[in-house]
Amino acid sequence: DIQMTQSPSSLSASVGDRVTITCRASQNIIRYLNWYQQKAGKAPKLVISAASSLQSGVPSRFSGSGSGTEFSLTINSLQPEDFATYYCQQSYSARTFGQGTNVEMK
């Protein structure tokens, strides 16, 4: 099984900050890595697929990078609506999620 490890588990940030979340895979997953945003009481929403492909309607302040086993999600100029929990997920072999990163307001 492929394990996904996110860091940090939580972070505190202010509006306007640049935030980066890291996701590490236990083996090479090429670029089969997706990022989801989940707000309280809601289903997750796909933000980025294939490591860096921004979904339609998602603001350009979101970006993804990486390949192989190391990936990152960056939010430039954090906005109030961006405070949420973010999950990475691999689709290279079966499916696995990271444990999540809670982005909270400082």
Added chain:
Amino acid sequence: QVQLQESGPGLLKPSETLSLTCTVSGDSVTGSPYYWTWIRQPPGKGLEWIGYIHYSGSTLYNPSLKSRVTISVDTSENQFSLRLSSVTAADAAIYYCARDTGPRWDDAFDAWGQGAMVTVSS
């Protein structure tokens, strides 16, 4: 635009079998190459992929749940279903159905249901 809606009992006793159905609208479950997926989230915890089915009937399950899980599809009703046997308190969670875009370069869960809460209590 595709919409998914979970339905099924919200309260189970230990050892019972969980049964949930996901009704798909705005798309067909026979749409290839989609995988129709179940994901769960215990209260306050992270997401766990349970498994998926292709309309052809092929399935893939999370190894940790494989012995207790069955996912099936009903193309005539445009639905797919989850059965999880011998539930315990550890199976209490929000259960989501989702569409997996299938074996392509940007394979991801691009549509989700709103989720169905399942409680396990004697």
